[in-house]
Amino acid sequence: MAESEKAAGKEKRVLRRQFLVGGGAALAAGALSVAVPQPSSAAECKPSYPSSTGYIVYDSRLCWGCQSCMFACSAVHYGNANPALSRIQIIRDAPSFTKYPLDIVMAVCRQCVTPLCVQNCPTGAAHVAAENGNVRVIDEEKCIGCRMCLQSCPQRPRRAVWNPSTQKSTKCDLCLDAPFWGRKGGPDGEPACVTICPSKALKLVHEAPPQEDVSGYDVNLVPPQPKTKRKPGTPAAPKA
Amino acid sequence: MANGYTGKIARINLTTNEITTIDTAKYEEFGGGYGIGAAIFWDLAVAPGQWDLKDPYDPRHVLPIMAGPLAATGVPGAGRTSICGISPETFPTCEFFRGNFGGRFATMMKLAGWDGIVVEGKAERPVWINVINDQIKIESARELWGLDTWETQDRIVSMVGGRTRFGEEWQKIGDSYTTGIPQIVCIGPVGEAKSRLAALIQGSGVSARIGGYGAVFGAKNLKAISVTGTGTIEMADPKGMLEARLWQMGGGSLVTGSFAPAFTGSASCHPCLRADRRRNNYHGGETMCVDQFWLSDKGDAARDLASEALMRYGASGWAAHFVGLFVSDIPGAPEFFHKQVPVETGIGWYLRYLHEIGVLGPGKEIDSAPLPMDQWGELAFREAFLDAVSRRAGIGDALAEGCCRAAQKWGRLEKDMESGALRFPAWGATGHWTLPSVEWAYNYMLGAGDPSWHGLVTAVGAPRGGTLEESLQRLSKKTIPYTDDIFMFNYAWKGEEAWKTGIYSPHKAKEVAWSRHYASFWNESMAFCEMFLPSLETLTPEIEMKYYRAVTGKKDSFADTMRIGQKIWTLERAIRVMHGRSRKTEDFAPFMYKPGASGMTFWGGVPIYENGKWRSDEAPEMYLDRKGVDDFKTHYYALEGWDKENGWPTRKTLEEFGLKKVADVMAARGRLGS
Known part of the structure; x- marks a missing residue:
């Protein structure tokens, strides 16, 4: 059953573009109050949190849709392959075979400046890891499986992930706790998804991208093309 | 498990x-x-x-x-x-x-x-x-x-x-x-x-x-x-799998294998990791070249609509071939086809051929209704073709049965097979490549159609470093278990050398066997895209083994995996034998034994050893010799442990592979090699 069906009937239809506002800051008290009535929204968010020192930005035009990042994510965290447990979701096969650039949606945890998952966690399992560059993480030991973080996430689809085998939530930790990753993770390390991406469509940055809109994280990562002199009379290269 | x-x-x-x-x-x-x-x-x-x-x-x-x-x-x-x-x-x-x-x-x-x-x-x-x-x-x-x-x-x-x-x-x-x-x-x-x-x-x-x-x-x-599905796949060494990926990416890209020049972001033809969705001719960069270019010379819009129609109707871009990706010439072909004959026949080409020679058209000996033959090169014709086939309307009923069966129905099969108007190297199946890639052609015959396996075509091409002989020496270290025999890669097709070390020799049998054993295990069973691996110039066999061991945890050597490949290929042979395959039925079409049989090649052609020297040669005049092919079969059957008379696996061969039950069934039905 789709999550939307739960709220069917009483839900006000919210356009995706309207819904995907960042960190929830300007969001949408309206949208959240309808779809997720219990947790507090960013607008109501009283505490302020130190910003993360690491963020993953992406280029949705560069992505191949191979989902290597998803397999890498589950491999480094769980030692097996399960894209449903990946903390990054590359959603492809748009209905009616919609063409580029609408064929793929990249759902990457934003390490929100105002993290509602942290704000609404009743046990402190979702917290800001002060000792690790303020990355927003979930301590599975403390998680009671209330799914509040899933409901709180203002992004669509939600970035927090439900693990049915442990009955707990998880979220992107920039590979801070990735026992099957042979490299250092975290904001000063190499998150597996970024390193493994064959099209270089993901990048770790250290400044918070603009939070107001989804486009703040969807950036141009095309490497600069080497300048070559064109011979007179030869046609220009076709545009990508 | x-x-x-x-x-x-x-x-x-x-x-x-x-x-x-x-x-x-x-x-x-x-x-x-x-x-x-x-x-x-x-x-x-x-x-x-x-x-x-x-x-x-x-x-x-x-x-x-x-x-x-x-x-x-x-x-x-x-x-x-x-x-x-x-x-x-x-x-x-x-x-x-x-x-x-x-x-x-x-x-x-x-x-x-x-x-x-x-x-x-x-x-x-x-x-x-x-x-x-x-x-x-x-x-x-x-x-x-x-x-x-x-x-x-x-x-x-x-x-x-x-x-x-x-x-x-x-x-x-x-x-x-x-x-x-x-x-x-x-x-x-x-x-x-x-x-x-x-x-x-x-x-x-x-x-x-x-x-x-x-x-x-x-x-x-x-x-x-x-x-x-929402489940989990376990693997023995996830860290090793990721390290293998990074090792493969070390060269700057995951792109390896036959089409290495296609790089990240290029308009490559691969609907998987090498796809480039920015091409935007299709969703997600899907489709392969043969489908993309089903209608190739009428501009992008018509091209995309034609290939979309092909996909929507669910037709094969090969079986319903119209114009070849690779074109050649046939002696005596109508003027229209001068230098434009597809390397292998497609049904579209055959329709046009019959139309050009005057036997097919409205009210002709072969009535073309409802196809608008005057629009053969247009999008409208492609769409009419698909519609007629899917409804089996008019000529569509014959076309739906494919080229050979349609030709048989029209009483033209022997004539057109003999002349080369129907260019199906073996088993009537459309493909896109044969000579001068002789190993490709032999795979056609020993299998049941186009092997669609490019593993050797670039590897034996012109060397990218050092001499041709040095390049082949390096290659011969990789073709485990048939190593250190560079004559495996000799495409000499004329004179004594063809029999001694060339395409009719026991050396060539090893190359063909290697390609089948590799493909049976790594491409068909481990399911690696054959455009992706092998990468004989660089990463093979190391990369295959890194992935295989990391996921399965098995301790097999590369030679062990090739042995499993041979076992699969032997079982495939056994199945074929059980429904009639034998030395007699295993042959090329007549045109393969005549001038004009060769198509074209890329990557500098094939290596030829003659008069004590190696050279790269595109060998456009290559064609086969009947006795030579027969001699090749003898060498090949012996190498695989199949009997000389029929090409049937022997009990000894089957039992060495642990296939005693298969041998028993074959023996009970009189199909076991002796």
Whole structure:
């Protein structure tokens, strides 16, 4: 059953573009109050949190849709392959075979400046890891499986992930706790998804991208093309 | 079992609606994918002896649709889906054959918990199979029958996914969630018409275009199979798998193999890791070159519409070939085809040929209605062609049976095979390559059609460093277990050298055997895209072994895996023998023995050793010698442990592979090599 069906009937239809506002800051008290009535929204968010020192930005035009990042994510965290447990979701096969650039949606945890998952966690399992560059993480030991973080996430689809085998939530930790990753993770390390991406469509940055809109994280990562002199009379290269 | 395998295979009988489970472990010795599929085919279709294996539309036909153990683990390029069975496409007999397709079907099938799905029987009415994790349902396809492949998939996605909004929500399945949508393999109207041109289509442009298996779906009243999964695939060494990926990426890209120049971001022809969705001629960069260029010279818009129609109708871009990707010439061909003859015949070319020589057209000896022959080169003709085939209207009824059968119906088969107007190297199956790649041609003959395996074509091309001989020496270190014999790569085709060290020698038999054993294990059973691996100039065999060991945890050596490949190939041979394959029936079409047989080559041609020297040569004049091919068969059969008289595997050979039960069945039916 789709999550939307739960709220069917009483839900006000919210356009995706309207819904995907960042960190929830300007969001949408309206949208959240309808779809997720219990947790507090960013607008109501009283505490302020130190910003993360690491963020993953992406280029949705560069992505191949191979989902290597998803397999890498589950491999480094769980030692097996399960894209449903990946903390990054590359959603492809748009209905009616919609063409580029609408064929793929990249759902990457934003390490929100105002993290509602942290704000609404009743046990402190979702917290800001002060000792690790303020990355927003979930301590599975403390998680009671209330799914509040899933409901709180203002992004669509939600970035927090439900693990049915442990009955707990998880979220992107920039590979801070990735026992099957042979490299250092975290904001000063190499998150597996970024390193493994064959099209270089993901990048770790250290400044918070603009939070107001989804486009703040969807950036141009095309490497600069080497300048070559064109011979007179030869046609220009076709545009990508 | 674990480490790459889900441990179970679904067996679905559409006649009885019975759904049972096969334990994958029973077949693990065959590796996975096609290897396991062929073994299941033997057990369910051949060994019982209740079916003569002649008619691919017989309800007793067993169709294994399989994934390899490396699929759904993060290993790149290893997610292809294998399908095997009796091919409707081959001619004059419907041969046991195999094909595979890319996309994400195998990945999702494994995440649903299945290493494969084996379909048998025939549904009374049109159905589709709905797999959601461990739940399998046979659903009515009443509302899907008649829809094209894109509409079919859209409809099924809606049915399975309910109201989940794409890209915005997770779909709840039990206590699991997924953002993925069902992956579906299906047929279009061409498959429903049981046309031998029918492909299986997955996604917008991924297709199993070899073998005509879409027609088998049609004969079984099976419109589609949909899989949705949220499960887990275990692997022995996840860290090792990721390190292998990074090692492979060390050169700057994952792109290896035959088409290495295609790099990240280029308009490559690969609907998988090498795709570039920015091309935007299709969804997600899907489709392969042969389909993209079904109509190639009328501008981008017409080209895209033509290939979209091909996919929507569910026709094979090969079986329904119109213009060749690679063109050559045929002595005596009509002027229109001067320097434009496809290397291999397609039905479109044949229609035009018959029209040009005046025997086909409105009211002619072969009535072309309803096809507008005056618009042969236009989009309208392509669409009319697909429509006529799918309705079997007018000439479409003959065309739906493929080139050879249509030619036979029109009384032109012998004449046009002899002249080379019908260029099918062996078994009447359309392909895209033969001479001067002799190993490719031999694979045509020993198999049942185009091997579609490019592993050696670049590796034996002009050297990119050092001399040709040095390059071949390096190559000969990689072709385990047939190492240190550079004459394997000698394409000398004339005079004494051809028999001594060239294309009719025991050396060439080793090259052909290596290619079959490698492909049987690594491409068909481990399901690596054959454009991706082998990478004989660089990473093979190290990269294959890194991935294989990391996922499965097996300690096999590369030589061990090649031995499994040979075992699979031997079993494939046994299946063929059981429905009539022998030395006598295994031959090339007449045109292969005449000037004009050679097509064209890239990458600097093929290496030729003559008069004590090596040279690269495009060998455009190459053609085959009948006695030479016969001598090659003798060498090849001996190398594989098949008997000289018939080319049948011997008991000794079969038992060395642990195939005693196969030997017993063959002996009981008088088909065991002596």
